[in-house]
Amino acid sequence: xxxxxxxxxxGLQTAFxxxxxxxxxxxxxxxxxxxxxxxxxxxxxxxxxIPITFGMNPATALICMCAVYxxxxxxxxxSSIMLNTPGDASAIVSCFxxxxxxxxxxxxxxxxxSAIASFIGGSxxxxxxxxxxxxxxSAALKFGPAEMFSLMMFALVxxxxxxxxxxxxxxxxxxxxxxxxxxxxxxLTAIPRFTYGIDAxxxxxxxxxxxxxxxxxxxxxxxxxxVDTKLNFDSKHIGKVWITKEDWKASWxxxxxxxxxxxxxxxxxxxxxxxxxxxxxxxxxSLSKHPEKFGTGAIEGLAxxxxxxxxxxxxxxxxxxxxxxxxxGTTAVMLGALMLLGVRPGPTxxxxxxxxxxxxxxxxxxxxxxxxxxxxxxxxxxxxxxRVPTRIMLPIIxxxxxxxxxxxxxxxxxxxxxxxxxxxxxxxxxxxxxxPPLVLALILGNTTEQNLRNAMVLSNGSLNIFFQKPISAVFxxxxxxxxxxxxxxxxxxxxxxxxxx
Amino acid sequence: MTINIITGIVSIVIGGFxxxxxxxxxxxxxxxxxxxxxxxxIVAVLSIIAGVALVVGDLVKKTGKSAKPDFGFKxxxxxxxxxxxxxxxxxxxxxxxDSVGFLxxxxxxxxxxxxxxxxxKIGQNVIVSLSFAIAAYLIFAxxxxxxxxxxxxxxxxxx
Numbered sequence: 001x002x003x004x005x006x007x008x009x010x011g012l013q014t015a016f017x018x019x020x021x022x023x024x025x026x027x028x029x030x031x032x033x034x035x036x037x038x039x040x041x042x043x044x045x046x047x048x049x050i051p052i053t054f055g056m057n058p059a060t061a062l063i064c065m066c067a068v069y070x071x072x073x074x075x076x077x078x079s080s081i082m083l084n085t086p087g088d089a090s091a092i093v094s095c096f097x098x099x100x101x102x103x104x105x106x107x108x109x110x111x112x113x114s115a116i117a118s119f120i121g122g123s124x125x126x127x128x129x130x131x132x133x134x135x136x137x138s139a140a141l142k143f144g145p146a147e148m149f150s151l152m153m154f155a156l157v158x159x160x161x162x163x164x165x166x167x168x169x170x171x172x173x174x175x176x177x178x179x180x181x182x183x184x185x186x187x188l189t190a191i192p193r194f195t196y197g198i199d200a201x202x203x204x205x206x207x208x209x210x211x212x213x214x215x216x217x218x219x220x221x222x223x224x225x226x227v228d229t230k231l232n233f234d235s236k237h238i239g240k241v242w243i244t245k246e247d248w249k250a251s252w253x254x255x256x257x258x259x260x261x262x263x264x265x266x267x268x269x270x271x272x273x274x275x276x277x278x279x280x281x282x283x284x285x286s287l288s289k290h291p292e293k294f295g296t297g298a299i300e301g302l303a304x305x306x307x308x309x310x311x312x313x314x315x316x317x318x319x320x321x322x323x324x325x326x327x328x329g330t331t332a333v334m335l336g337a338l339m340l341l342g343v344r345p346g347p348t349x350x351x352x353x354x355x356x357x358x359x360x361x362x363x364x365x366x367x368x369x370x371x372x373x374x375x376x377x378x379x380x381x382x383x384x385x386x387r388v389p390t391r392i393m394l395p396i397i398x399x400x401x402x403x404x405x406x407x408x409x410x411x412x413x414x415x416x417x418x419x420x421x422x423x424x425x426x427x428x429x430x431x432x433x434x435x436p437p438l439v440l441a442l443i444l445g446n447t448t449e450q451n452l453r454n455a456m457v458l459s460n461g462s463l464n465i466f467f468q469k470p471i472s473a474v475f476x477x478x479x480x481x482x483x484x485x486x487x488x489x490x491x492x493x494x495x496x497x498x499x500x501x
Numbered sequence: 502m503t504i505n506i507i508t509g510i511v512s513i514v515i516g517g518f519x520x521x522x523x524x525x526x527x528x529x530x531x532x533x534x535x536x537x538x539x540x541x542x543i544v545a546v547l548s549i550i551a552g553v554a555l556v557v558g559d560l561v562k563k564t565g566k567s568a569k570p571d572f573g574f575k576x577x578x579x580x581x582x583x584x585x586x587x588x589x590x591x592x593x594x595x596x597x598x599d600s601v602g603f604l605x606x607x608x609x610x611x612x613x614x615x616x617x618x619x620x621x622k623i624g625q626n627v628i629v630s631l632s633f634a635i636a637a638y639l640i641f642a643x644x645x646x647x648x649x650x651x652x653x654x655x656x657x658x659x660x
Contacts, residue, residue, distance in 0.1 A: 055645040166505070166567075168551045168558070172512045175548035179519050182544070186537045193537060194522055217591075224580050227618045391618040392629055399611050399633050402591060406598065407647060415595025419588045426584065430572050431504050431511075449540040456539075494565070 004134060011358030015366055020063050020359070023056070024367045027064040029374060031071020033385055037393060038079050039223045041088030042072035042313070043215040043329040048400040050208065050337045051407045058343040059356040063363040065334045066317070067371075070122055070364065073273065073310045074371050077114045077302075078383055081107060082233045090273025090312075093281045093305040100297035108239035109247055111383075113299055114306045115375035116243065117255050121307030122368040124259035125266070125314025129361055133350070136322040137357075140347035145454035146465045150475035152448045155325045157479040159270035159437045161486035170437050173428075177438040180205050181445025188453060200413035207442045208336040209405050209414045213421030214435050215329060216401035220394045221426045227391040233383075241379045243299070251303035254284045262308030266315025269327035270436070273312045280308035314364065321345055321357055325444065329436050332443055340408065505559045505567040512552030520545035583617050590614070602652015603642070608634035 014020065027049075034045035045068045053061035076091035081098035094114065101110040143151065160170025183194045184204025195201040243251075258280035265276040284304040285294045294301045319325045324346030326332035338345055349357045375382070405418045425435060459465035466472050523541035559566050574581060594610040611630030619626055642649045649655065 051641065051647075052645070054647060168555050169505070169508055171551040172508060172548065172555070175512070175516065175544050175551065178544045179515070179541070179548070182541050189537050191527060191537050193526060193541070194519070196522075221580075221584050221587075224583060224618070225577060389619075392615070392625075394618050395611055395614040395629065396633060398587070398614050399607065399637070402594060402610070403607065403637055403641070406595065407641070410648075410650075412595035412598055415598075416592050419591040419595075423584065423588050427572075431508050431570060432567075433508055452540060453536055497565075 004130060007134065007354060007358045008130060008362060010354055011360070011362030014059055014355045014359030015063065015363040020060055020363060021366065021370075023060055023064040024067045024363055024370055025374070027067030028071035028074075028367055028371045031068035031073075032075035032078075032371070032375065032382060034068070035072030035075030035091075036078040036087050036382070036386060037388075038083070038085045038087055038390075039219060039226075040397070041076065041090070041330075042069045043211075043333050044219050044397070045069075045072050046330055046333045046337070047212045047215045048397060048404055050212070050333075050340075051400075051404040053337060053341070054407060056341075058338060058341045058353070059359045061341055062334070062338060062343075062356060062360045063367075065337060066360055066364055067367050069330055069334070070118075070310060070313050070367060071371060073122075073313050074115060074118045074375050075382075076309070077118075077306055078111070078379075079386055081110045081114065081302075082235075082383055082386065088273075090277050090309050092274065093277040094302055096281065096295050097298050097301035100295065101299070101302065102233075104297050105237055105239065106297065107237070108241045108379075109243050109299065110302055111238065111379040112241045112243045112376060113247060113251060113303050115241075115372050115379065117251070117303040117306035118310045118375075119368055119372040120255045121259045121262060121310035121312075122314060122364070122371075124256070124307075125263045125311035126361070126364050126368065128260065128263050128311075129314045129317060129364070132318055133322050133357070133361065136318065137347040137350040140323050141351070143347070143471065144469070145451040145458065146469045146472045147475070149448060149451040149455055150466055150472040150479075151323065152325065152444050152451065154475040154479040154482075155269045155319070155327070156437070156441060156444065156448075158268065158482050159327075159440050160434070161482040162268060162270040162275075163434065163436070164275075165432070165434050167483075167486060167490070169433050173434050173438040174441040177441025177443075178445045178448070180210065181207070181442050182449065187446075188450065200411070200417075204446075205417060205442075206408055206414060207439070208333075208340065208408050209418050210421045210442060211333050211336055211439055212401050212405045213418045214425040214439060215333065216397060216404075217418065217422035218425040218429065218435075220398050220401075221422065222429065223390060223394055227394065229390065233386070235380060235383060238380055238383075241376055247299045250298075251300045254280075254300040254304040255307040257287075258284070258304040258308040259311040262311035263315035265308075266312030267318045267327070268315075269319065269325065269440075272316070272328045272330075273309045276308045276312040277305035280304045310368075317360075317364075321349060321360070322347060324349075324447075326440065329439060332436075332439050335443060502570070503559050503567040504570045505555045507570055509552040509555030509559075512548050512555065516545045516548030516552060520549065587614065587617060599650045600652065601650075602655045603649040604634050604638055604654045605652055606650075607637060 031045050034040050046065050076087040077094035079085050079087045080091045080094035081102055084095050084099040086092045086095055098110045156174055183201055185192050185202055261280050262276040265271045284300055285291045316328050316331050319327045320331040326335045405414055455465050523545055526538050590613050598606050608630045611633045612626055615626035615629050641647045
């Protein structure tokens with residue numbers, strides 16, 4: 001307990017410098033804006049802002065990226081409320097009641113509760129994060145290659161079993177990601193693999209290039225057909241951005257309940273804000289005395305998912321910081337950016353660089369307060385940014401993506417890889433092949449392989465090592481359990497679908 | 502052809518190609534002998550298995566097959582052309598960046614992209630692309646002090 005507060009004090013010391021507070025404000029505001037724009041979510045936001053972090057020290061860089069992340073969570077619901085168009089997938093649920101409130105002339109209250117719920121969810125998530133990271137990181141310090149390999153297997157399997165999509169397609173995506181990760185000179189034997197004589201591939205494919213291709217350029221492609229849609233809303237009748245006593249009475253319990261739910265979902269690989277918001281909405285609807293009010297402008301129907309959403313982004317930081325395993329697209333991008341700065345998140349981050357690990361956690365505490373202060377009084381002017389036409393916004397994102405990708409290694413061959421990756425990513429999107437598992441596999445591929453080989457060397461080539469070490473066996477069992485769960489759930493869904501038909 | 506069958510075929514072809522390449526890797530005579538081959542072979546086999554399962558799954562099923570792919574090559578021909586054009590121009594941008602310099606090539610690239618999305622307003626596009634290039638230059642080269650590719654314009658500048 002004391003240890004935690006001592007650590008938090010170190011963190012506050014890092015976070016409370018003018019530079020870091022300034023970057024929390026800049027990152028949070030940029031995140032809010034990007035989150036607000038339809039079609040662009042936190043992953044895109046962090047991906048295109050990577051070049052800004054180049055000149056920073058790692059702590060400031062991570063603090064800034066986190067601010068973009070939860071800023072996007074604050075902003076995502078703005079366009080849901082005003083336009084009935086979600087800013088990103090996790091803001092879909094906010095349309096249900098948020099837009100209804102706007103239609104009834106309660107836009108001000110909707111904007112206010114979304115900021116307040118985001119703040120409460122984020123704060124509860126933060127507290128859970130503070131108490132959970134240290135024990136998990138200490139436990140993970142004892143992991144050897146066998147445990148790490150099994151943990152990564154679990155993370156990869158869970159990414160496809162816990163998400164909603166087709167299992168086999170998820171497996172295909174993982175395989176493609178792992179294949180890409182093996183390109184380049186093998187670090188253990190110095191043999192070039194899968195380079196097909198192309199010099200540019202010798203150092204491997206920089207996964208940040210693929211990430212920018214998939215999350216920024218590809219997003220531009222997806223939005224190309226909507227360049228001429230005009231976003232129109234009435235900003236004169238937003239009203240006062242504040243809530244009434246009745247609103248608070250109706251929504252405080254849902255906010256408190258949804259935060260832990262969102263946090264847990266965020267911490268699991270493969271489940272992100274979208275699932276968290278849908279689950280918290282469903283939970284509140286089933287607990288409510290007036291479930292019929294949901295979908296007609298019930299304030300608790302907006303408060304619950306908003307709170308879950310921000311708690312979820314705190315939860316997602318747990319595996320990233322403690323295990324070095326990103327569970328979502330956004331945290332994957334953050335991991336990539338950090339590795340570029342020479343920092344490898346994981347259990348050793350807490351022992352080697354406590355100021356980074358705890359600085360980030362403390363900055364999230366400050367960031368939450370700053371963002372609610374930005375979002376309440378500035379809600380109305382910020383919403384005006386929704387009027388910037390898509391046809392101007394898309395080229396700017398495109399430009400940032402290309403400039404950012406070039407700066408990663410100052411290499412023009414990266415731009416060729418970027419453009420090809422975006423094109424393939426777009427085709428995969430059309431084929432409904434999920435991209436998050438591919439990205440995750442690409443990032444984890446190298447470490448997974450090295451841990452597998454190190455473990456095999458330790459055991460003289462016997463696979464038994466993965467089952468004899470208890471922790472490793474537990475992770476493999478969890479992976480199997482999640483697979484069984486997914487198969488059972490899907491066969492049930494099919495049955496009910498067949499019965500209905 | 503449903504999307505699952507196409508995905509399956511893609512997975513089999515890529516997996517097969519990758520498997521052959523993996524098997525052709527030199528075998529180490531000492532130390533970690535299976536090393537560089539083992540992992541790629543596992544991945545390739547998994548990819549082929551998943552691909553076969555996807556294809557067979559949709560061929561065997563009478564109902565509940567996956568949907569037909571909606572690439573929209575015909576209906577959205579203009580979008581596909583734009584994407585292809587952007588891909589080519591992006592690659593060209595990378596190729597000329599080092600010799601032409603950051604400001605000019607970025608402004609040209611941005612002008613091209615804005616013309617793709619905002620065709621009618623050339624004046625607006627010129628302003629957007631010039632301000633993007635200049636703002637990016639000021640942020641990255643002047644404020645963050647990253648070294649940018651310098652062409653004739655940049656070398657003439659005092660900063």
